[in-house]
Amino acid sequence: MLTQERFTYSFDETLALGAAFAGFLQPGDAVCLFGDLGAGKTVFVKGMAKALGIPPEQVHSPTFTLMNIYEGRMPLYHFDLYRICADDLFGLGYEEFFYGKGIAAIEWSERLEALLPRDCWQVLLAHAGDDKRSITITARGESLQARWQALKGKL
Numbered sequence: 001m002l003t004q005e006r007f008t009y010s011f012d013e014t015l016a017l018g019a020a021f022a023g024f025l026q027p028g029d030a031v032c033l034f035g036d037l038g039a040g041k042t043v044f045v046k047g048m049a050k051a052l053g054i055p056p057e058q059v060h061s062p063t064f065t066l067m068n069i070y071e072g073r074m075p076l077y078h079f080d081l082y083r084i085c086a087d088d089l090f091g092l093g094y095e096e097f098f099y100g101k102g103i104a105a106i107e108w109s110e111r112l113e114a115l116l117p118r119d120c121w122q123v124l125l126a127h128a129g130d131d132k133r134s135i136t137i138t139a140r141g142e143s144l145q146a147r148w149q150a151l152k153g154k155l
């Protein structure tokens, strides 16, 4: 597995890591975020948004909708599987977004692992004491192997 672990010590550092990571993304990429409540998944997505030219303060986990779409350099489709179920995703035609023209950011990916794209960027966030977070990025699937070479060691 192609994996890299980083530690951050503040909101701002996680935002910056999300932004640096998003610089390597391409249309059609899916970023599957895993981790407990408050681990920093939404902060990381805010950073991704920033790199795509979307103001981070616009980014919130979808609460009253099934997903949020932010228009940036390319669209960012923001899902939070904590609040929705497989039927909701099917009803939405989720494949258009998971495999679409933009970037899909999927919080609480552990909830519907079976529906995740086989090839995706896995971002695992974990509390590591106070404001410290462990953030492990993994390239999952054949098609991302070559892409990993461009990214590794640069975050």
Ligand SMILES: Nc1ncnc2c1ncn2[C@@H]1O[C@H](COP(=O)(O)OP(=O)(O)OP(=O)(O)O)[C@@H](O)[C@H]1O
Pocket (backbone or CB within 6 Å): 008, 009, 010, 011, 012, 013, 014, 035, 036, 037, 038, 039, 040, 041, 042, 043, 044, 061, 107, 130, 131, 132, 133
């Ligand atoms: N190193 C850090 N990285 C990210 N957030 C941090 C860090 N240290 C403290 N925080 C705080 O932790 C919280 C992370 O919240 P965030 O909404 O991103 O979590 P989440 O993983 O999306 O949770 P949820 O499961 O509720 O969606 C924020 O209040 C943020 O200020």
Ligand SMILES: [Mg+2]
Pocket (backbone or CB within 6 Å): 041, 042, 043, 061, 107
């Ligand atoms: Mg969140």
